[in-house]
Amino acid sequence: xxxxxxxxxxxxxxxxxxxxxxxxxxxxxxxxxxxxxxxxxxxxxxxxxxxxxxxxxxxxxxxxxxxxxxxxxxxxxxxxxxxxx
Amino acid sequence: xxxxxxxxxxxxxxxxxxxxxxxxxxxxxxxxxxxxxxxxxxxxxxxxxxxxxxxxxxxxxxxxxxxxxxxxxxxxxxxxxxxxxxxxxxxxxxxxxxxxxxxxxxxxxxxxxxxxxxxxxxxxxxxxxxxxxxxxxxxxxxxxxxxxxxxxxxxxxxxxxxxxxxxxxxxxxxxxxxxxxxxxxxxxxxxxxxxxxxxxxxxxxxxxxxxxxxxxxxxxxxxxxxxxxxxxxxxxxxxxxxxxx
Numbered sequence: 001x002x003x004x005x006x007x008x009x010x011x012x013x014x015x016x017x018x019x020x021x022x023x024x025x026x027x028x029x030x031x032x033x034x035x036x037x038x039x040x041x042x043x044x045x046x047x048x049x050x051x052x053x054x055x056x057x058x059x060x061x062x063x064x065x066x067x068x069x070x071x072x073x074x075x076x077x078x079x080x081x082x083x084x085x
Numbered sequence: 086x087x088x089x090x091x092x093x094x095x096x097x098x099x100x101x102x103x104x105x106x107x108x109x110x111x112x113x114x115x116x117x118x119x120x121x122x123x124x125x126x127x128x129x130x131x132x133x134x135x136x137x138x139x140x141x142x143x144x145x146x147x148x149x150x151x152x153x154x155x156x157x158x159x160x161x162x163x164x165x166x167x168x169x170x171x172x173x174x175x176x177x178x179x180x181x182x183x184x185x186x187x188x189x190x191x192x193x194x195x196x197x198x199x200x201x202x203x204x205x206x207x208x209x210x211x212x213x214x215x216x217x218x219x220x221x222x223x224x225x226x227x228x229x230x231x232x233x234x235x236x237x238x239x240x241x242x243x244x245x246x247x248x249x250x251x252x253x254x255x256x257x258x259x260x261x262x263x264x265x266x267x268x269x270x271x272x273x274x275x276x277x278x279x280x281x282x283x284x285x286x287x288x289x290x291x292x293x294x295x296x297x298x299x300x301x302x303x304x305x306x307x308x309x310x311x312x313x314x315x316x317x318x319x320x321x322x323x324x325x326x327x328x329x330x
Contacts, residue, residue, distance in 0.1 A: 055318070062315035066265050069272030076275065080106060 018078040024071025031064040105282030128207040177321045193317045200309025212274040221267035232327035277304030
């Protein structure tokens with residue numbers, strides 16, 4: 001292991017970085033869960049507005065998901081595009 | 086030794102068989118610059134042809150429809166889809182719905198069929214950033230065209246509201262709109278494609294019997310429909326934001 005080249009070190013660190021980038025998935029998970037929980041409570045209070053509540057919930061969840069996807073895109077770039085050569 | 090580890094690492098069956106990246110089928114040299122015909126082009130062509138054929142058939146069926154007769158299955162489906170899309174646009178844009186229903190409907194159907202095409206063995210075209218960025222740039226152009234048409238110069242002076250100090254942040258938020266729209270669609274479909282590719286590439290043969298079917302339902306059908314809906318809804322929200330009275 002004493003003669004690992006700089007290139008190999010970069011590949012290994014890229015994989016570690018990709019794993020770290022996916023920590024970004026924690027926040028959207030919590031946020032989407034909160035949104036879904038409140039939507040369920042809202043449907044329980046007012047079942048007549050179910051379709052409106054569902055579409056609003058999906059829109060909010062999709063917006064909340066974006067930050068997690070930034071992390072995912074960074075991970076994909078690190079793993080497969082290999083920007084650091 | 087180090088490079089040996091890496092190269093053997095890259096030759097693992099996992100890395101070899103997991104097939105989810107864009108691949109080129111044909112290389113064309115134009116003035117010495119390589120242009121590649123990729124799987125995205127082929128999938129886009131198939132999806133576009135499918136939509137065009139569907140649209141032509143639907144047009145014929147609706148044009149020939151007898152108002153007194155019972156509508157057939159296909160005519161019913163076309164009615165349902167058109168009505169659903171009309172309601173979707175109408176519910177959000179209200180009086181402006183007529184101007185945008187055609188664009189939103191076409192973009193919805195295009196994204197939906199693109200996302201679902203993963204189910205039919207194509208690599209979904211929307212899992213290529215080169216497809217989702219133009220879609221988001223169309224939205225960007227429409228937003229600012231409508232904004233300038235409606236508010237004239239106020240569209241630009243609004244960037245200095247509420248204080249002139251916030252100008253850079255307002256500009257960044259305007260630029261971030263197409264970026265977040267395109268990355269959202271790309272990331273969702275790409276994550277599905279990557280996971281499906283890993284499942285097909287990694288799992289032993291007996292595990293490929295039932296599990297991919299469930300994952301296809303979630304990643305291709307459920308996620309695909311949601312993302313097509315979300316893209317159109319956000320486009321409408323952004324545009325409506327600019328043209329609302």
